[in-house]
Amino acid sequence: MSQPGTVAQPLRVAIVGAGPAGFYAAERLFKETELVVEVDMYDRLPTPFGLVRNGVAPDHQKIKSVTAAFDRIAGNPSFRFFGNVELGRHVTVDDLKGYYHQILYSTGAQTDRPLGIPGDELIGSHPATEFVAWYNGHPDYRDHQFDLSQERVAVVGVGNVAVDVARILCRTPDELMKTDIADYAFEALRNSRVKEVYILGRRGPAQAAFTAPEAKELGELADCDAIVPPDEAELDPLSQATMTGADRADVRKVEIIQELSRRRPVGKSKRLVLRFLVSPVELIGDESGRVRQMKLVHNELYATDAGSLRPRATDRAEMLDVGLVFRSIGYNGVPLPGVPFHESWGVIPNDGGRVLEPATKEPLLGQYTAGWIKRGPTGVIGTNKPDAAETVENMLADARAGRTLTPAHASAGAALALVKERQPCVVSYADWQRLDALELSRGKEQGRPRIKFTRVDDMLAALRE
Numbered sequence: 001m002s003q004p005g006t007v008a009q010p011l012r013v014a015i016v017g018a019g020p021a022g023f024y025a026a027e028r029l030f031k032e033t034e035l036v037v038e039v040d041m042y043d044r045l046p047t048p049f050g051l052v053r054n055g056v057a058p059d060h061q062k063i064k065s066v067t068a069a070f071d072r073i074a075g076n077p078s079f080r081f082f083g084n085v086e087l088g089r090h091v092t093v094d095d096l097k098g099y100y101h102q103i104l105y106s107t108g109a110q111t112d113r114p115l116g117i118p119g120d121e122l123i124g125s126h127p128a129t130e131f132v133a134w135y136n137g138h139p140d141y142r143d144h145q146f147d148l149s150q151e152r153v154a155v156v157g158v159g160n161v162a163v164d165v166a167r168i169l170c171r172t173p174d175e176l177m178k179t180d181i182a183d184y185a186f187e188a189l190r191n192s193r194v195k196e197v198y199i200l201g202r203r204g205p206a207q208a209a210f211t212a213p214e215a216k217e218l219g220e221l222a223d224c225d226a227i228v229p230p231d232e233a234e235l236d237p238l239s240q241a242t243m244t245g246a247d248r249a250d251v252r253k254v255e256i257i258q259e260l261s262r263r264r265p266v267g268k269s270k271r272l273v274l275r276f277l278v279s280p281v282e283l284i285g286d287e288s289g290r291v292r293q294m295k296l297v298h299n300e301l302y303a304t305d306a307g308s309l310r311p312r313a314t315d316r317a318e319m320l321d322v323g324l325v326f327r328s329i330g331y332n333g334v335p336l337p338g339v340p341f342h343e344s345w346g347v348i349p350n351d352g353g354r355v356l357e358p359a360t361k362e363p364l365l366g367q368y369t370a371g372w373i374k375r376g377p378t379g380v381i382g383t384n385k386p387d388a389a390e391t392v393e394n395m396l397a398d399a400r401a402g403r404t405l406t407p408a409h410a411s412a413g414a415a416l417a418l419v420k421e422r423q424p425c426v427v428s429y430a431d432w433q434r435l436d437a438l439e440l441s442r443g444k445e446q447g448r449p450r451i452k453f454t455r456v457d458d459m460l461a462a463l464r465e
């Protein structure tokens with residue numbers, strides 16, 4: 001068979017995972033001028049956009065407007081969306097090999113990292129990732145329960161996800177009205193009794209993983225005082241030394257934290273307390289197995305041989321009364337059936353996006369990866385653009401060199417027939433656009449940007465109507 005990439009035989013690519021990395025990969029593929037490329041994008045949910053829909057905080061609507069760019073990419077006549085089709089359930093990697101010259105996995109990082117301390121499993125101790133998926137209306141998490149009758153909450157970790165979770169807990173109903181938060185989450189948060197939210201960093205302000213704009217936002221909440229204990233906002237001499245020559249954004253972040261530490265509460269209804277140099281070492285429950293307290297140790301920083309500053313426990317400890325705990329110490333990748341996986345790194349082993357055979361470390365023909373499942377859960381949405389571009393450059397180089405799979409059924413029609421046979425309820429991009437329009441109009445009726453469908457059955461029923 002002749003080399004694919006011509007009008008008669010386009011290069012057929014399956015992208016598994018319709019988040020930002022998948023869309024940026026499709027965009028880069030369509031920019032190719034020498035080869036004719038066709039893309040089918042699979043997602044196990046009927047809705048595209050991955051973490052933009054299910055992860056980005058609902059009060060960050062501006063960030064979500066990146067979907068307009070994804071719509072433009074999806075508008076390419078050589079693009080198709082196969083939503084509600086799951087790899088490993090409806091189609092396997094071996095199936096895809098029979099229909100595509102190249103397969104790209106961009107499934108993100110779908111689970112959390114555990115804290116690994118006694119009491120982690122108590123009732124009321126949750127991964128932040130689940131709370132995020134819940135308030136964003138992810139169908140798998142919409143029925144989770146979070147006890148918002150508790151007054152005091154701890155969020156462990158000081159990344160942007162921890163800040164998102166704390167901020168959403170502290171927003172007023174008026175603030176949440178302006179968001180596309182899931183309707184049940186809006187109701188639950190409106191009736192929440194949460195009064196005090198602690199965000200707990202194990203290192204100091206200079207090492208906080210959240211970014212400066214997110215820190216600033218904490219000081220601008222309508223009915224919540226942001227508090228930083230002044231002694232914990234101070235930099236220790238080791239951190240102070242790292243500030244010389246630090247990024248402007250990192251210096252600004254420390255300034256914002258220190259500015260917050262000089263503020264006095266002005267009597268707002270809620271308090272958000274940002275703590276540093278503390279680590280939870282145990283969660284303590286009551287007789288019904290529900291979390292009641294957290295034991296914290298105070299840390300000091302030391303420099304490793306490699307020069308980074310790490311936390312070390314001192315002999316000072318304290319107890320924090322909390323009835324709800326969210327651990328927000330990073331996402332973790334989940335293996336895909338039939339695809340190599342590096343368990344301890346939580347990623348697909350790869351070299352520049354070329355999936356590697358674990359035993360030989362040689363690239364697997366025609367298989368690629370991009371996004372968090374390639375590099376781990378770091379960076380913002382835009383980080384996925386160069387990441388996906390790197391992978392696609394290698395895909396195109398391989399295609400030009402004739403290193404592709406040799407599928408028996410390399411046509412768009414054959415792939416569609418397979419998908420329809422395996423999943424009659426496949427959702428196309430046009431279907432998604434109808435759901436999108438319905439969500440927007442339901443939102444308009446209630447003076448909100450969007451009211452999401454949060455059950456797959458409801459989405460499919462709406463499409464049938």
Ligand code: NAP
Pocket residue numbers: 115156157158159160161162164201202203207208209210214279328329330331377378379380
């Ligand atoms: P992250 O940025 O990697 O932050 C993880 C936090 O958990 C760090 O503060 C880390 O502290 C802490 N941590 C790790 N292990 C811990 C332990 N055993 N005990 C206590 N603390 C521990 O992860 P993330 O917040 O999940 O965010 C993931 C990515 O998405 C990030 O790149 C983030 O910027 C991005 N994101 C961006 C936005 C936005 O742009 N608004 C919103 C959400 C997420 P150490 O530094 O000490 O390890």
